[in-house]
Amino acid sequence: MPQRRPMVVAVSDDSDSEAAVQWILEHLARPGADIVHVVHIVPQQHGVYTEAAHLPPLAVQRDTMVQHAKGFCSKRFCPMLDEHKVEHTVEVVQAGGEAAAIGGALCDKAQQLHARLLVLAPHRKGAVKRILVGSVTDYCLSKAPCPVLIVKSQQAEP
16 A cells, blocks of 8 residues: 655635645545545735634634634635545644745644655745735745645636
């Protein structure tokens, strides 16, 4: 029996993430042998303003956001994985909004899950924005505990 390969696929709510999942299903993932961990990052909530009297407590807001994200990922990506009979999990991780925090959370999750591969779909940023805010892809390429696969969408660049 082939060795089981855990893979982490970072996803968001864009078609590039679907393309990344589809690519690994067509080219890498082995039914019954591999496990794909679908990982979605949601923002951490900070600040006193979120504790206003008319809003639910911060912990409830966080739990609601995580459950919503998990439901979204389950509906969007799990049917693809089920169709190919590939074992999978959905992981939702909270991180800050900057590239280093998101990249760090993805690398930490890959380490925790003993991933043999981290799969990313790059977001299309202009050169100035990329210089100013950084790139999750660049961060993961330099810091990931395993090989990183960048799956570029076949869609035309804007």
